Amino acid sequence: MYRTASGKPGPEYWQNSADYKLEAILDDVNHIISGMVSIHYTNNSPEMLDFIWLYLEQDRFTENSRGTLTTPVQGNRYNGDVEGGFELSNISTKTKTGTSSKYLITDTRMQLWLDRPLAAKGGEVDIKMNFKFKVPVEGMDRMGRLEVKDGTIYALAQWYPRVAVFDDVVSWNTDPYLGAGEFYCEYGNYDVKITASADQTVICSGVLQNPKEVLTKTQQERWAQAEKSDKTVYIINPEEVGKPIAHAKANGTLTWHFKMENSRDVAWAASKAFIWDAARMNLGGGKTGLAQSVYPKESDGTTAWTRSTEYTKGSVEFYSKTYFPYPYHNAINVAASVGGMEYPGVSFCHYKSRGADLWDVTDHEFGHNWFPMIVGSNERRYPWMDEGFNTFINHYSTQAFNNGEFPLSVNNPRSLIQYLNYENREGIDTYADIANSRNLAYTAYYKPATGLYILREYILGPERFDNAFKSYIHTWAYKHPQPNDFFNHMENVAGEDLSWFWKGWFYGNGNIDLGITEVKPYLGNYLITVENDGKIPMPVQLQVTFTDNTTENINLPVEIWQRGNSWTHLLKTTKQVQRVILDPNKMLPDVNVLNDTWNKI
Numbered sequence: 178m179y180r181t182a183s184g185k186p187g188p189e190y191w192q193n194s195a196d197y198k199l200e201a202i203l204d205d206v207n208h209i210i211s212g213m214v215s216i217h218y219t220n221n222s223p224e225m226l227d228f229i230w231l232y233l234e235q236d237r238f239t240e241n242s243r244g245t246l247t248t249p250v251q252g253n254r255y256n257g258d259v260e261g262g263f264e265l266s267n268i269s270t271k272t273k274t275g276t277s278s279k280y281l282i283t284d285t286r287m288q289l290w291l292d293r294p295l296a297a298k299g300g301e302v303d304i305k306m307n308f309k310f311k312v313p314v315e316g317m318d319r320m321g322r323l324e325v326k327d328g329t330i331y332a333l334a335q336w337y338p339r340v341a342v343f344d345d346v347v348s349w350n351t352d353p354y355l356g357a358g359e360f361y362c363e364y365g366n367y368d369v370k371i372t373a374s375a376d377q378t379v380i381c382s383g384v385l386q387n388p389k390e391v392l393t394k395t396q397q398e399r400w401a402q403a404e405k406s407d408k409t410v411y412i413i414n415p416e417e418v419g420k421p422i423a424h425a426k427a428n429g430t431l432t433w434h435f436k437m438e439n440s441r442d443v444a445w446a447a448s449k450a451f452i453w454d455a456a457r458m459n460l461g462g463g464k465t466g467l468a469q470s471v472y473p474k475e476s477d478g479t480t481a482w483t484r485s486t487e488y489t490k491g492s493v494e495f496y497s498k499t500y501f502p503y504p505y506h507n508a509i510n511v512a513a514s515v516g517g518m519e520y521p522g523v524s525f526c527h528y529k530s531r532g533a534d535l536w537d538v539t540d541h542e543f544g545h546n547w548f549p550m551i552v553g554s555n556e557r558r559y560p561w562m563d564e565g566f567n568t569f570i571n572h573y574s575t576q577a578f579n580n581g582e583f584p585l586s587v588n589n590p591r592s593l594i595q596y597l598n599y600e601n602r603e604g605i606d607t608y609a610d611i612a613n614s615r616n617l618a619y620t621a622y623y624k625p626a627t628g629l630y631i632l633r634e635y636i637l638g639p640e641r642f643d644n645a646f647k648s649y650i651h652t653w654a655y656k657h658p659q660p661n662d663f664f665n666h667m668e669n670v671a672g673e674d675l676s677w678f679w680k681g682w683f684y685g686n687g688n689i690d691l692g693i694t695e696v697k698p699y700l701g702n703y704l705i706t707v708e709n710d711g712k713i714p715m716p717v718q719l720q721v722t723f724t725d726n727t728t729e730n731i732n733l734p735v736e737i738w739q740r741g742n743s744w745t746h747l748l749k750t751t752k753q754v755q756r757v758i759l760d761p762n763k764m765l766p767d768v769n770v771l772n773d774t775w776n777k778i
């Protein structure tokens with residue numbers, strides 16, 4: 178009833194929602210954020226809820242958090258400061274029946290007990306509290322702060338208490354915030370007010386509501402110009418950074434007001450050091466948006482961040498036209514200390530990235546707006562449903578950008594062979610926090626991306642694949658698909674039982690190992706025997722070269738393996754076979770390619 182065999186939400190599918198009102202003050206002397214969050218939460222589930230779980234991700238940044246205690250001594254990508262964490266006060270939950278302030282915090286999770294169980298199918302609760310935290314320098318490569326010549330760059334995410342997902346598969350998703358495991362959030366509307374000293378430039382996921390109060394006249398004019406320009410326009414140019422001309426007020430504070438609808442999160446950034454530029458995005462169907470970049474002078478330059486807005490625009494336009502219309506107005510690339518991290522409408526990319534690296538990271542982080550921001554899967558458990566899908570679509574975006582200016586990576590499945598032969602490899606189904614850190618790039622990114630590439634280019638063909646994949650995106654936009662929903666959806670639209678492929682490629686450590694056993698003359702024709710020595714069956718492509726140098730291609734369906742691991746094909750020909758090559762287009766990461774060629778001696 179909740180999820181159908183066709184891979185769609187069922188007639189009784191439900192999802193809870195959370196609307197956020199957030200107010201925050203940035204203290205840029207002590208690097209402290211003080212704020213207030215008010216969450217309007219609706220229980221659409223068929224169950225009454227005794228309590229609501231929130232995520233307190235800033236609590237990772239303490240001496241005794243599980244994330245700190247499970248980070249190896251030598252450190253890793255997910256290092257975090259330990260002098261932080263939330264200070265919470267005035268905690269209350271208010272329902273129709275009464276209020277409660279009872280709660281329990283365990284590591285990065287907070288359980289709020291309600292006065293009485295929240296009604297099923299529409300019960301509403303208002304959650305309120307004040308929060309305060311010191312912005313870590315090292316924020317697990319997902320947020321943090323960076324000192325540059327003209328000031329501090331604050332990249333702010335995981336910055337407010339937010340509701341965990343209650344769903345029909347797991348119930349409350351309370352997996353703690355440890356390191357590699359990312360996020361799983363409910364959708365809702367956001368109203369965000371950020372107060373900072375007047376010399377700060379503030380950007381946020383949402384649409385700026387009060388440009389007349391926080392931008393100078395000149396900036397408002399430049400903004401209007403950028404909304405109509407395919408070429409990048411400065412809002413704050415490099416010469417203006419750090420000078421009074423860059424700000425609407427000479428002293429005191431300014432409050433920046435943003436709104437965002439139907440989003441699973443909001444992130445923001447602030448700095449006195451920001452150069453700010455923008456260009457229009459053409460999103461298809463006449464819809465436009467505004468690509469923007471904020472970066473310090475250290476990142477300036479035509480081989481570096483001067484092209485960031487062009488990259489952002491190219492990336493978002495491609496995905497918007499190819500897969501699903503981009504739903505937000507802003508797409509803002511922020512130069513920060515973070516290597517690369519995605520939020521709805523905002524990406525944090527490393528301020529020293531340049532050239533092809535800057536394209537790659539920008540394209541990747543904005544691609545995340547489709548997975549998991551639009552298609553809201555559970556990243557903490559299934560990183561392949563966001564990282565893998567995103568790495569896959571990045572291939573086509575990179576191919577399309579500026580006539581293929583930058584190199585491709587996913588289109589060479591054989592580059593995976595070394596990993597697939599590695600003794601301690603792990604499967605795609607390994608949760609992000611469990612995968613060995615040296616394997617994560619493969620389990621979460623390259624192996625699933627390559628799997629989709631093989632599925633599209635080798636197994637189904639582009640048309641059948643694209644019909645199914647786009648239908649999956651449209652069907653699960655703003656919803657919470659599980660792995661089986663994806664598998665079922667692809668099978669249903671493509672009209673193909675692909676269980677052999679899902680089971681082989683997405684679960685466990687099995688490999689593809691096809692080979693040619695024998696080629697021999699037979700009653701004036703030829704018998705070609707192929708073998709399957711691996712755990713994953715595959716359709717077989719053979720290229721036969723005859724002694725007169727002509728060639729013939731043979732495509733054998735995956736069903737040849739249904740009755741065993743050896744299959745003999747009758748090749749009808751009057752010619753003499755010189756050579757047979759298995760997988761002539763090098764589309765399969767066959768772990769043993771030594772038996773893939775037969776030559777007449």
Ligand SMILES: [Zn+2]
Binds near residue numbers: 542567
């Ligand atoms: Zn990613």
